[in-house]
Amino acid sequence: xxxxxxxxxxxxxxxxxxxxxxxxxxxxxxxxxxxxxxxxxxxxxxxxxxxxxxxxxxxxxxxxxxxxxxxxxxxxxxxxxxxxxxxxxxxxxxxxxxxxxxxxxxxxxxxxxxxxxxxxxxxxxxxxxxxxxxxxxxxxxxxxxxxxxxxxxxxxxxxxxxxxxxxxxxxxxxxxxxxxxxxxxxxxxxxxxxxxxxxxxxxxxxxxxxxxxxx
Ligand SMILES: [Zn+2]
Numbered sequence: 001x002x003x004x005x006x007x008x009x010x011x012x013x014x015x016x017x018x019x020x021x022x023x024x025x026x027x028x029x030x031x032x033x034x035x036x037x038x039x040x041x042x043x044x045x046x047x048x049x050x051x052x053x054x055x056x057x058x059x060x061x062x063x064x065x066x067x068x069x070x071x072x073x074x075x076x077x078x079x080x081x082x083x084x085x086x087x088x089x090x091x092x093x094x095x096x097x098x099x100x101x102x103x104x105x106x107x108x109x110x111x112x113x114x115x116x117x118x119x120x121x122x123x124x125x126x127x128x129x130x131x132x133x134x135x136x137x138x139x140x141x142x143x144x145x146x147x148x149x150x151x152x153x154x155x156x157x158x159x160x161x162x163x164x165x166x167x168x169x170x171x172x173x174x175x176x177x178x179x180x181x182x183x184x185x186x187x188x189x190x191x192x193x194x195x196x197x198x199x200x201x202x203x204x205x206x207x208x209x210x211x212x213x214x215x
Contacts (some may be wrong), residue, residue, distance in 0.1 A: 003051050003071065003079040004172040006043035007112045011071065014054045017189045021106065022061055024193075030108040031061035036181070037087035040104045040189055042071070047098050054093060056084040063111055074098065076193050089155055092183060095161050097177075099168055102185040104192035109181035110201040117146055117150050119210060124167075125149050126176060128202050134200030148172055148199070153180040174199050 011079045018040055022031075028202070030036060039054040055061065061068075071079040076090040089164075093105050120126045125147035129132060134144045136165040149172065160177060168175055173195045174184040182199050186192035 001044040001046075002047065003043070003073065006051065008040050010140050011053070012044045014208045015069055018053055018055070019064060021189055021193060022055070022068065024091055025106070025108060025144060026062040030110060032109060034058055034060055035056055036061060036108040037089055037093070038091075038104075039087075039093045041097060041102070045097075045101050048074065050097055051079055052093065052097065054086050054090055057087050058085075062165070071134060078182065091158050091161055091173050093131075094166060095164050096168070096185055099165065100170070100173075102173075102192070103188040104183040105183060106192050106196045107183045108196065109198075110200060110203070112200065112207050113182045115178060116203045116206050116210075119207070121150060123150075126203070126206060128206060131202060133198045133201050133205075136194050137171075137194055139171070140141060148174060148176055148202075150176045150178055154179045156160070 018038055021038055037055045039052045041050055041052040043051050051071055053071050053074050056067060056070055059068060059160055070082050070084045070086060072086050073079055074094055075092050076086060096105050116126050127147055128146060129145050130143040134146055149167040149169055152169050154160050173186055174182055175183050184192055184196035184199050186195050
């Protein structure tokens with residue numbers, strides 16, 4: 001499906017959902033120093049052809065302007081003539097959409113997610129054991145144990161992508177970049193938000209539990 005074939009309503013809906021999520025996350029302090037990025041897919045999906053709206057690079061995400069988002073294709077190239085630049089981390093969004101076919105991807109930096117990624121860096125995953133909120137990921141086993149993958153962080157963003165490809169676990173709707181931030185996704189914006197909020201709760205839980213154990 002070409003970008004032009006996607007209805008204006010679908011595109012508008014994606015933009016208004018992104019705006020809403022952006023204000024909500026900004027109110028939680030989840031975009032320090034213009035960091036973080038959000039995207040929502042529009043139109044049909046095929047692993048080699050899809051389109052999504054993504055936050056523009058370098059904007060203050062606590063403000064709302066008509067230039068907050070732009071549409072890009074599966075390779076991260078803008079679909080329309082624009083002077084906006086897509087987020088510097090667009091290639092990671094492209095790869096997660098390609099691998100999962102999900103509908104929305106939200107990425108934020110937080111102190112807790114950065115701390116636990118360093119605490120468990122040698123293990124290459126953050127273990128979470130029997131915490132109720134694991135159910136937010138549709139994992140319903142009693143006393144479920146999960147491992148949230150951690151990948152290397154590089155200043156050159158495209159260098160991060162191969163490890164995402166290698167480590168993404170289809171059961172876990174998120175991946176952590178070391179001392180950087182979490183990428184969480186879902187079938188739609190509602191689900192991606194639920195997943196992201198659950199991850200952030202679990203990261204704070206894991207951090208505090210580690211401190212208690214060490215006393
Ligand atoms: Zn980031």
